[in-house]
Amino acid sequence: MNRYEIHLKDIERILLGQAPPIFLLEVFFRALVTYTLLLFIVRWLGKRMTGELTLMEMAVMVTLGAIVSTPMQVAERGILQGLVLLLCAVGLQRGISYLGYRSHKIENLTQGRPSLMVKDGVFQLRVMEDDRISREQLIAELRQQKILGLGAVERVYLEATGTFSVYQYDKKQPGLPLYPKGDEVIKEEGQGMIKPEPDFDACVNCGAVKQKSRAGACKNCNYDQFTTAVV
Template identity: 35%
Template sequence: MKKEDIIFSDWHRWLFGTAPPAFTGEVAVRALLIFVVMLVIVRLLGRRMKAVTSVSELAVILTLGAIIAGPMQIPAAGLLPSVVVLVALLGMHRISNRLAFKYRRVELVQQGDAALLVRDGCLDLPAMQRQALSQEQLFGQLRNESIAQLGELRRVYFESNGRLSIYKLAEARPGLSVLPSADAPPAATDGLAPGQQACATCGHVPVLTDHAGTRCLRCGDENWVPAVLKKTAPK
């Protein structure tokens, strides 16, 4: 389109673009046909596509969106080439999944591996940095799982699908609160652990035999907050 063709008061162009008005009805038919083809393709891609469980599945979803955009809106674009591309994408996805099932290295390249973020109530800061996950982002996800403090946790894994797998201790220990800093620690049995401090950076709670001055033995920081105790409810 040339510069002189852009006229602000050209309502025909605003409503229909450069295509004739008759193309509007064709767009509806194109969208219906592409929708039916997409249903078939996504169904054949497998159930995991419904949850977008890995980077490869997310890449496929984004590619599908790019493929179907043109045929539905551009008069000069035909439907058949896009259908061929969709079928080719399905084939590539099936082959890559077969290779991932057979070879562990291919699976790691496609989907990544689980990362250990919390070990025995303490944050693994290097692992969080590699995953580009901040402390507040992790704490927000833990709050969604009704976790009040890190002392409840034995292991927390960051799965390749972006979800957390949480394994709790049988009996909670004093730990760093995951509540927002503006909020006070909970009261009663879920309140402060008397006389114990937690590192605000990694969650380490020192014992009497620890001797490192004011520095945390795990991360070397000097930012301390009162530890929180949450007792595990009886089963």
Template identity: 30%
Template sequence: MYLSITIKMVVGLVTLLAVTRLLGKKELSQVTPFDFLYAVVLGGIVEETIYDNKVTPLQVAYSAVLWGGLIYIIEILAKKKNFFRSILKGSESIIVKDGKLNVGEMQKNHLEMEQLRTMLRQRGIFSMNEVKYAYLETNGGLSVMKYRKEDPVTPEMMGMDTEDIDPSILLIDEGEVVESGLKMVGKDGEWLKDSIKKAGYNDIKDIFCAEWSEKEGFYIVTYKK
């Protein structure tokens, strides 16, 4: 009995991981209702069969593989055919167009005004007068385009010359050298040790994290003693 439960749980775990990979690298906020449904149903299949002695591990594997295969087919169809994509994934709704609120789309999506105002405030917008376009995405998120006059002033608008800065690279993480980071910057361990000493730190183990960029140099945080 215990062997059967173990095998079923392993099969379920492997299948859940496979389905997660099929859905792609999405943030939780990017998962559509259908994506969520896929995972919930698969989890239900595995859960219902783990402690059922009448269900064999082979049957669990078959059910999980069948469900995963169906998900894969649906994902392929959704990517290749707009017709399937609109049915399975849905399409965005234009809530605000050229500054005008679309009441029909609000009602269609069961979206209350206070809910919309809350979503706008979370994006730093506290007045509908600032909004030129607003799209309710398929994942429930809100994409907003403000009027240009409401945009923050940038150096480009002021005619200032600015120089782009590359992202910093993590070289030390919790007292350990990040080898992949050193490879990215084309440096080695000796360079890192010498650079740390020049910055006033003798032991890498004392450093909680250290970032480095070509333009800005090191950003170092040590453990508090």
């Protein structure tokens, strides 16, 4: 389209484009057929596509969305072309899933593997940096699990689907407090959940715990700022 053909007062072109008004009826028919085909395709892909998605499954869903948009809107493109592309994408996904079922190496490559975020009440800072997970993001997830002390956490895994799996100790240990700054009333009153451990300090960076009588930086991350641990 040339510049001289563009007019802000051309409401018909803005609303309908350059296609005739009857094309709106065709768009409705195209969308109905394409949507029905997409429902069958997603159903064929399995129930995993309606749950938490892995990286490869997310890529497939984005690809399907890109494929179906053109046949629904572009008059020069037919529905059968989109259907062929859908079948190719689905066939590729099913093939990779089958190879992953037969080989753990391919499965780890395409699906990803869990990452250890917290080990024995201590943040695994290097792993968190590699997976681009901030401390505040992880702390917020633990607070949603009603955990206000890092010492209660034995393991936290970041799953391949992007969800967190949290495992707690049967008996709580001293650890880094996880409540927001300024909410000291929780620390003072305990709320029946946590209480201060005056004999232990927790590193505010990684959460490693040391006895208050021991001076010096954190042996785990070499950070030099501590706070009173809680249980």
